[in-house]
Amino acid sequence: MEERIIDIQHVSKSFGDKNVLHDINLYVKKGEFITLLGPSGCGKTTLLRMIAGFLHPDEGLIVMDGNDITEVPPHLRQLNTVFQRYALFPHLDVYDNIAFGLKLKKTPEDEIDKRVRKVLKLVSMSDYEDRDVESLSGGQQQRIAIARAIVNQPQILLLDEPLAALDLKMRKDMQIELKEMHRKLGITFIYVTHDQEEALTLSDTIVVMNEGIIQQIGTPMDIYNEPVNSFVADFIGESNILNGRMLRDRRVEFIGHEFDCVDEGFGEDVPVDVVVRPEDIYFAKKDSEVQFKATVKSCVFKGVHYEMFVDTDSGNELMIQDYDPYPVGGEVGLYIDPDDIQVMRKERTENTFEGVMKAPDKVEFLGAEFECADTGLQAGDKVLVRVPFDGVDLLDSDDEATLSGNVFFILYKGNHYHLTIKTENGDKVWVDTDDIWDKNDFVGINILPKDIHIEKKDE
């Protein structure tokens, strides 16, 4: 039986006109270690602050143990938070910091004493009671912050990027300790991080978020092995993300070759995204194993494995990780197991915009006016505009561009880049290009009349 300790239903939140959370549905099982994972600005911290009670959703409900707590103030919630920068009270010593919550609840003095000593032992900080918190190192402050939270015996512990301020070695040690603490305490941990490795190491369940929307919920294994879309595949671990075509059930074509796979139910001849992890591409030892050939372009030792980039015979670049190095410039035969090919439905195959005709050969969409082929439509007609990904031209400046925007997200697809551009109005345009752009680059956008396809919308 699984008991839901937290149930988040249809929660949305906006700050001004920025929509930070969009219809979030999520439940947390009692005793589980759940991680909200995503890049900065994805809404994970906002969601955590709502569970803690510092923010209220615009819409939706937060239910804890069967009670609606959406409007309950933080001091009445049965949970405690470990803050990102610890927020230890500088005017109190270690003992008084930890005893703060218990004193508020008028716990008897000897009981406080017993419990403070117990948690100090749990976080391996005995004998530090009288220390000034500002004299402690980052890692020690971290432990005190955890002790201050768990001494209140909350049902849920919220952790907001608690390891972000620590150095790498310390972070690794604390990860192990946190996992151990979770096991000992047996309470629910809700953890926020942008570090995918941390999430994979610690969690029972990972919730991958991007732009205020939950992308995928699953165990670390699920998320790693079966990402549901190219964002998750790209964000979690290293991956080769490629354009492909599902030919029929269990048969997919990509990088100019056909492969057996295990996916079904996509239909026939459907465009898809294909994810292959770099450790899942194997070097063929026998000629009979070879599925496709490639030339090794680079080979770098990474400690445990070698990381190689190869150019396939069809002109795609792939990243491969293997325990053995292969000579740069040499030709190699490669194969991929059907199990290791992850096929994902494409979120979109072209840009579609709502538009309005300004003249028979002028159309307005994305807040700008574009020339198009003569459509014979009237000015004022509402239309649907379709533009293929490779029909959008990006320029270095907006001098001669119709509109401008910034590079928001970059996905390498083996032989081209798939960019998400956010225009100045906040609309998104998806672009396929061979040119290299960096995240946040300012770009001018042009679309030629031949790439603008217009359909009249039915009223």
Add this chain to the structure above:
Amino acid sequence: MNKRSSWALPYFIFLVLFVVMPLLLIVLYSLQDASGHFTFSNITKFFTDKDALSTFALSIEVALENTALCILIGYPAAYILADKSLNKSAVTVVLFILPMWVNALMRTLATAELFNMAGITLGKGTLLFGMCYDYLPFMIYPIYNQLAKMDKSYAEAAQDLGAKPHEVFWKVTMPLSMPGVISGIMMVFMPTVSTFAISEFLTNNKIKLFGTIIQENINNSMWNYGAALALFMLIIIGITTFFQGKGDDETVGGAI
């Protein structure tokens, strides 16, 4: 002397001429009689001068009352100014600080005139009113500064640990804002001890403060006794500064 430290030379000369020299002169004068002979009589005179002693006690009392009044009015004002949900504009802060830019003497004269117009008898009440009016910005600003830069997560952590709003204030916000309060006290208490213009204008010299006595002595060419009284006040101010201790650091220069 290397190149860099030679830049300090003009300031050093300024300090010697306008700070160290006058202080030495005060000490020198207070230890001389009118004809320039060395004597302790000025010092001993003060401790037997009932008038001077009671004025001194009254000055301290008024300064304490004024400081308390400034905290009582200034703290809530600073708190409201620093709370972004209550005060969304930086202009309000400037409005509160604005009186600091107007000459205190002018403000005091204007206040006295207002009291006269309203037919209110000048006395201790009007004196405290005027002092509070003059020194309030010096209390508000350091407290506001301290509250505005305080990390919000302290209050959130307190709430998270079960503190009700008033407990958050008394157990976290208030103690953490103490450096600002102490700066405010320094900037209000010490000047009020030595002030004489406010008591002169707002009580028609009915109430004499310590500063008034020093001024009277010096005006009547009793330089040596005046210097001794000034020295005494400097020592008191020095002691209060010392009490402020190391507890607070950068907030002392809280005025704009």
